[in-house]
Amino acid sequence: MDRRPTLETRPPVLIDAVVRMLIPPPCREHVVGDLWERYRSPLGYVLDAARTVPFVVASQIRRTSPWAAVVIQVFLLSVGFGFGSGRLPTIAVSVTAAMAALVLRDAYKSQSSLSAKQIVVDLVFPVAGVLVSQIAIALAAPPLLLRPTALTSGSFAFFVLFLLRLQNPTLGVVPRRAMVQAPATMEALMIEVRLHERLGRRAIWIEALTGLALAVFFIVPLVYSTNWFLRIGWGLAVAYGLYVAAIMLRHRTKPMPEGLGFRESIAHYRRELVRQHGFVQTMWFWYLLPGVPAIAFIMIGAAVHAAERGRPAWPAAVMAVIMFGFGAVVHFFTRQMADKVQARIDALRAAEDQRGLTL
Amino acid sequence: MAVPGSIGQFEHVVLAAVLALGDDAYGVTIHERVEEFISPRTAALGAVYATLDRLEDKGLVTSWLSGPTPERGGRSKRHYRLEANGERALRDATVAAKRICDNLERIWGEDVWTAGRRWKPARQS
Numbered sequence: 500m501d502r503r504p505t506l507e508t509r510p511p512v513l514i515d516a517v518v519r520m521l522i523p524p525p526c527r528e529h530v531v532g533d534l535w536e537r538y539r540s541p542l543g544y545v546l547d548a549a550r551t552v553p554f555v556v557a558s559q560i561r562r563t564s565p566w567a568a569v570v571i572q573v574f575l576l577s578v579g580f581g582f583g584s585g586r587l588p589t590i591a592v593s594v595t596a597a598m599a600a601l602v603l604r605d606a607y608k609s610q611s612s613l614s615a616k617q618i619v620v621d622l623v624f625p626v627a628g629v630l631v632s633q634i635a636i637a638l639a640a641p642p643l644l645l646r647p648t649a650l651t652s653g654s655f656a657f658f659v660l661f662l663l664r665l666q667n668p669t670l671g672v673v674p675r676r677a678m679v680q681a682p683a684t685m686e687a688l689m690i691e692v693r694l695h696e697r698l699g700r701r702a703i704w705i706e707a708l709t710g711l712a713l714a715v716f717f718i719v720p721l722v723y724s725t726n727w728f729l730r731i732g733w734g735l736a737v738a739y740g741l742y743v744a745a746i747m748l749r750h751r752t753k754p755m756p757e758g759l760g761f762r763e764s765i766a767h768y769r770r771e772l773v774r775q776h777g778f779v780q781t782m783w784f785w786y787l788l789p790g791v792p793a794i795a796f797i798m799i800g801a802a803v804h805a806a807e808r809g810r811p812a813w814p815a816a817v818m819a820v821i822m823f824g825f826g827a828v829v830h831f832f833t834r835q836m837a838d839k840v841q842a843r844i845d846a847l848r849a850a851e852d853q854r855g856l857t858l
Numbered sequence: 859m860a861v862p863g864s865i866g867q868f869e870h871v872v873l874a875a876v877l878a879l880g881d882d883a884y885g886v887t888i889h890e891r892v893e894e895f896i897s898p899r900t901a902a903l904g905a906v907y908a909t910l911d912r913l914e915d916k917g918l919v920t921s922w923l924s925g926p927t928p929e930r931g932g933r934s935k936r937h938y939r940l941e942a943n944g945e946r947a948l949r950d951a952t953v954a955a956k957r958i959c960d961n962l963e964r965i966w967g968e969d970v971w972t973a974g975r976r977w978k979p980a981r982q983s
Contacts, residue, residue, distance in 0.1 A: 509931065529923065530907065532933030533885040537903070547903065554904025558911045842917060 510535065510544045518548045523559040524609035530555055556606060563605040567832040568667075572660060573598055574825050576625075579656020580649050589643050592636065593629050593653065600628030613668035613698065622661055629653065666705040668698060681850030685761050692755050692768050699752035699775070707747040714740030726803050732796030739790050746785065750778055762851065769847040772840055780837040783830045794822050865918070870951040871895050872909045876919055876938050877948060884924075884935040885910075910938060918944030 510518075515531075522530050534551065538544050576594045604624035636643050645653065682688040714737045721733035752775075755767050798819040802812035865873065875891035876883045889906045913919045920941055923934040940948070963970050 526907070528934050529885060529936035532927075532930035532935060533903065535931045535933065536886050536929070550902040551904035551907070554902060554908045558904075558908035561908075562911060562915065 508538060510538055511541050514541060514545060514548075518544075518552065521548075521552050522555055523607045526555055526559060559606040560602055564602045565832075565835065567828050567835065569598065569602065570828045571663070571825070571832065572601065574821075574828075575659055575663065576653070576656050579659070580645065580653045582649070582652040586643065589636075589645055589649070592632050592643070593645060593649075596628040596632035597625035598628075601625040613694075615665055618661060618664045618668070621664070622657060625660075626657060662705055662709060666702045668701075681765070681846045685764065688761065688764055688768070692764070695768075695771075696752050696754055703747050703751050707744040710740045710743030710747065712740075714738075714744070724800070726800050726807075728796050728800030728803055730800075732793050732798075732800050735793035735796060736790075739793050742789060743786070765847055765851055769844055769851065772844045772847070776837055776840045776844060779833050779840060782833045787826050787830060790826075794819065798822075865913075865916075865947050865951050868901075868905070869909055869913060869918075870948065870955070872906060872913065873918065873940065873944055873948040873951075876910075877940050877945070881937070883938045888938065913944065914938075916943075917941060918947055 509515075518534065519527060519531055530551065534544065534547055537547055573594060576597055577590060580590045580593045601621070601624060604621055608621065633645060682691055717733050717736040717740060721730065721737060724730040724733055753771060755764060755771075759767060798815045801818070802815040805812050805815065871892050872888065875888045875895060878891055879887050885903065885907060888910070889901065889903045892901050892906055910919065910921070914921055918941055919938050921936050921938045923936055926932045926934050959970050
């Protein structure tokens with residue numbers, strides 16, 4: 500069957516331009532090419548595109564925004580906007596606008612640079628989403644506008660989101676293709692190793708400094724605690740922040756020594772990944788679990804504080820459930836990270852075995 | 859939770875199409891072969907892309923862009939190839955399907971392949 504369109508059978512320029520614009524850049528080239536190849540008539544082209552583009556966009560969103568990552572980011576923004584505004588509809592509108600813009604930005608970005616500058620550019624979109632939603636609310640329902648305090652705490656949430664993305668720069672990036680293939684040359688291997696070391700160092704430092712910053716920040720509620728449960732809880736939270744900083748600095752990435760051969764370099768890199776895999780896979784035990792007593796004491800203390808003032812205690816219980824749910828999502832997210840590291844370890848081991856046979 | 863390397867029914871069909879097409883496996887040809895396999899049902903081209911993306915993320919297929927071709931408005935094709943894991947997953951899924959089929963034949967007492975609608979290609983090229 501001859502599928503080649505002639506000059507007369509190419510799609511109308513305007514329709515083609517709209518279709519091209521709707522397809523995310525990473526898949527645009529081959530999807531548009533395939534649609535051209537199937538071209539029969541303008542109407543057929545539109546119907547074909549209508550049956551193709553939604554799947555392509557959804558697939559790209561699935562790849563760039565895993566659900567666990569979306570939940571973590573929604574949680575951060577909800578806490579940020581919720582801290583300065585108790586009105587649920589206001590928080591929901593702002594967070595939905597920000598996340599919709601961020602998810603679409605991740606799906607439609609043509610470059611997948613892991614630099615801090617790229618992350619700042621990516622975050623401009625959710626900030627713009629919030630501003631647009633605020634303009635719409637100002638026109639439609641002014642009482643639902645975010646308060647200035649919510650704007651301040653929301654800005655802080657975006658800063659935390661920036662740190663989270665800086666620490667996990669693969670958020671919003673399509674998973675590495677051909678994970679099953681090990682680097683074939685020394686140059687390719689060293690590019691991967693140096694990138695891995697750089698991102699590893701950055702992640703460890705961000706986590707350690709965040710732990711220290713939180714430890715200092717938690718001193719404020721510790722000083723103003725109104726009962727012993729809160730004092731113990733915030734005291735444990737300070738200790739937890741310091742513990743996280745210390746354990747992160749202890750597990751810094753070990754740089755690869757110079758002058759190793761290709762096989763030795765692969766073996767060294769694989770051992771480093773095995774170490775990292777163990778670190779990530781047991782995160783629930785050494786990272787999440789030690790934080791539980793602090794949360795439990797703070798929630799009980801908050802409930803006692805509310806009861807003393809004749810207010811209902813259930814918000815503390817709801818907050819506790821949300822915190823543990825968030826912990827479960829973080830656990831799931833780290834398990835996914837561990838699976839990816841394991842896939843890379845398997846590929847490197849296979850390459851080592853192959854190399855051993857050929858040498 | 860899904861077993862690593864396990865595949866769904868549509869993924870099974872797409873993997874089979876990629877294997878059958880060999881070097882000529884790209885979006886349009888894979889879609890045509892998939893529709894042949896699942897005839898009389900049809901599948902959207904977009905569903906095939908989404909499945910290929912999922913299979914690639916699972917490490918079952920790999921893809922690469924070929925050079926631009928004038929008949930496609932100067933655009934490249936994304937070609938797909940089965941990896942060793944993909945072939946293993948395809949084999950496992952086919953064995954499971956055969957086992958189901960054998961069991962149904964025993965229960966119904968008739969040849970599943972010839973009973974009901976017969977398979978025929980969706981399009982003649």
